[in-house]
Amino acid sequence: MEHRADKEWPLGHWVELGQRLMAAGYRVALPHGNAKELATSQAIAQALNAGGTTVWPLLSLDALTDELAHCAGVIGVDSGVSHIAVALDLPHVQIYNFDTAWRTGPDQRTQGKQVSVFAKPTPSVEAVWQAWLGCRSGLAVRVSTE
Numbered sequence: 750m751e752h753r754a755d756k757e758w759p760l761g762h763w764v765e766l767g768q769r770l771m772a773a774g775y776r777v778a779l780p781h782g783n784a785k786e787l788a789t790s791q792a793i794a795q796a797l798n799a800g801g802t803t804v805w806p807l808l809s810l811d812a813l814t815d816e817l818a819h820c821a822g823v824i825g826v827d828s829g830v831s832h833i834a835v836a837l838d839l840p841h842v843q844i845y846n847f848d849t850a851w852r853t854g855p856d857q858r859t860q861g862k863q864v865s866v867f868a869k870p871t872p873s874v875e876a877v878w879q880a881w882l883g884c885r886s887g888l889a890v891r892v893s894t895e
Contacts, residue, residue, distance in 0.1 A: 756826045758844050758871055760789065764796040765874045766824065770881075775821060780813060780830055835863055835872055840884045846871045852889045 777797065779790035781804070794802045800885045810817060814833055817823065822840030825831040834841040845867040864880045866872040 755846055758797075758826055758846070760792060762871070762874050762877075763789075763793045766877060767797045767802065769803050769878055771797065771799055771875070772881070774839065778802075778816070778820065779804045780816075781807065782829065783806070785788060822881070822885065824877060840864070840876055840881075842866060842884060844872055844877060844878045 752815065770777055777794075778804065779793055781787040781790045787804070787807070787848060790804045794804050798804045805813075805816065809847055810829075811831070814837070817830070817833055820834075820839060822842075823834035824842045824844070826844050831841065831843045841863040843863070845865055846869065847867075849876070862884055864884050866876050866880045868876060
């Protein structure tokens, strides 16, 4: 599968978000599907430098789905992990650097439990954090910061 650099969110944003999540009492699990994603997950974990962060091993689709089913929610880019989170009906924030959420993102049927965040060139950590807080409370709506 071709890597889509235009779907990436900056490493520093992931680290800051991870810090906020851990300060709020969440443990951070970092999945990956290839060597580049593994390197990114490892860099995030190293930057967080905390026992509450786990880089998952490469998992089959079934195993990944099983692991995600035990999570409090998912924050991710437009990827397989995000789509599995929607299928599992988990609280979920999907990050977009381009506005295709209308085609691939959470929709109105999720009633605020799942939300997409869009901005150019990329959503801010604060926008994603506020969307996370909202979807955890069930009050989130689609966020656009453009």
